[in-house]
Amino acid sequence: xxxxxxxxxxxxxxxxxxxxxxxxxxxxxxxxxxxxxxxxxxxxxxxxxxxxxxxxxxxxxxxxxxxxxxxxxxxxxxxxxxxxxxxxxxxxxxxxxxxxxxxxxxxxxxxxxxxxxxxxxxxxxxxxxxxxxxxxxxxxxxxxxxxxxxxxxxxxxxxxxxxxxxxxxxxxxxxxxxxxxxxxxxxxxxxxxxxxxxxxxxxxxxxxxxxxxxxxxxxxxxxxxxxxxxxxxxxxxxxxxxxxxxxxxxxxxxxxxxx
Numbered sequence: 001x002x003x004x005x006x007x008x009x010x011x012x013x014x015x016x017x018x019x020x021x022x023x024x025x026x027x028x029x030x031x032x033x034x035x036x037x038x039x040x041x042x043x044x045x046x047x048x049x050x051x052x053x054x055x056x057x058x059x060x061x062x063x064x065x066x067x068x069x070x071x072x073x074x075x076x077x078x079x080x081x082x083x084x085x086x087x088x089x090x091x092x093x094x095x096x097x098x099x100x101x102x103x104x105x106x107x108x109x110x111x112x113x114x115x116x117x118x119x120x121x122x123x124x125x126x127x128x129x130x131x132x133x134x135x136x137x138x139x140x141x142x143x144x145x146x147x148x149x150x151x152x153x154x155x156x157x158x159x160x161x162x163x164x165x166x167x168x169x170x171x172x173x174x175x176x177x178x179x180x181x182x183x184x185x186x187x188x189x190x191x192x193x194x195x196x197x198x199x200x201x202x203x204x205x206x207x208x209x210x211x212x213x214x215x216x217x218x219x220x221x222x223x224x225x226x227x228x229x230x231x232x233x234x235x236x237x238x239x240x241x242x243x244x245x246x247x248x249x250x251x252x253x254x255x256x257x258x259x
Contacts, residue, residue, distance in 0.1 A: 010226035017240050019175040020200040021252040026168045029161045036154045043147040050140040057133050068122045071115040078108040164259040200238045202245030208232040
């Protein structure tokens, strides 16, 4: 469309309301997508966290098994020493040597007892670790399944809406080009300051759209005359009459259906 040099207030209102309908449709599409991208991102982070935890748990399990192997080697070495000292006792020359070897044997027996105690403790730790590993694997499996489901859901929504969204963004830009800078800035400022992004609203049951404040009949008549742009004093939104709104909604719906 070629940019108009002179347009009536009514034309300005129609173009503004058309732009509002286009931008609201873009908002709807993005709302349908909603929190899904963030949900997917959070699930991806959680899955990675669980994988890291699983790696650490498995690494810890390997360390404990190494500790058990070391203790078993220590037991074998102690048994070998006990056997060696017992053989030496047979050939001692006096009680002092015998007692000295007896103390060595006793020390190695204590070493065996301590090592066996540690092995039992390690085995308890292993069972505990295995239980945590099993729980973590189960949770990881659940989260991966959930992530796959959410990714598919997001991809389906993107596939359905991406083409329409891009077409609407193009139309929004096109309609912005038809609106004078001062009015466009006002529209964007209002749109950015209200929760639902509605900067241009029709009168509904004697009040501005989305507001409970009644508009005086005289002001309603001015709005219906379409001779000047009127701002709602309570909500700060630009007001249009219901008939104009219905006409533009019907026109824009045809545009939306064509995407």
